[in-house]
Amino acid sequence: MENKSNVTTVAQASGVYIRPSWDDYFMEVADAIAKRATCDRGRSGCVIARDKQILVTGYVGSPNGLPHCDEVGHQMKKVIHEDEHISQHCVRTVHAEQNAICQAAKLGISIDGATLYCRMTPCRTCAMLIINCGITRVVCERRYHAGAESEEMFKQVGIELVFKYDETQQYSGQ
Secondary structure, eight states: OOOOHHHHHHHHHTTOOOOOOHHHHHHHHHHHHGGGOOOTTOOOEEEEEETTEEEEEEEOBOOTTSOOHHHHOOOEEEEEOTTSOEEEEEOSSBOHHHHHHHHHHHHTOOOTTOEEEEEEOOOHHHHHHHHHHTOOEEEEEEBOTTOHHHHHHHHHHTOEEEESSSSBOOOTTO
């Protein structure tokens, strides 16, 4: 997906309005959805769309009825990687992609053949869910620093993966 911000700026300066592409439109909606997220380490939103129609959305948040990070703080767990470096992850919340998939299941909406829009490369668990749901395309704003395994899985099963910006998402405690 090409970044058209320079084209848009020039067009707006000349008074010509240029509509966003469908990918840009759905990504902007995902960014708006992210404002409902309840973990400040990853205020992410997700949109799942097919045939230019939004099917479901999701954002990062605790399971229904459980406290949110914004209320009681993070629930951090350390992960030891194969190269022996240690990272910390907040496990209090459900990822935006997972919440969107749950919403589809809850409402009985098929997301087979759909496109998923999200902030960064889905984690390994989200990638496996995306594969099994039949989603055929994933559009991310940026890369996830630990997303190589997900990228490889998508490649192996033929899911198209698009990055709006070719850079890694930065966030606190990474």
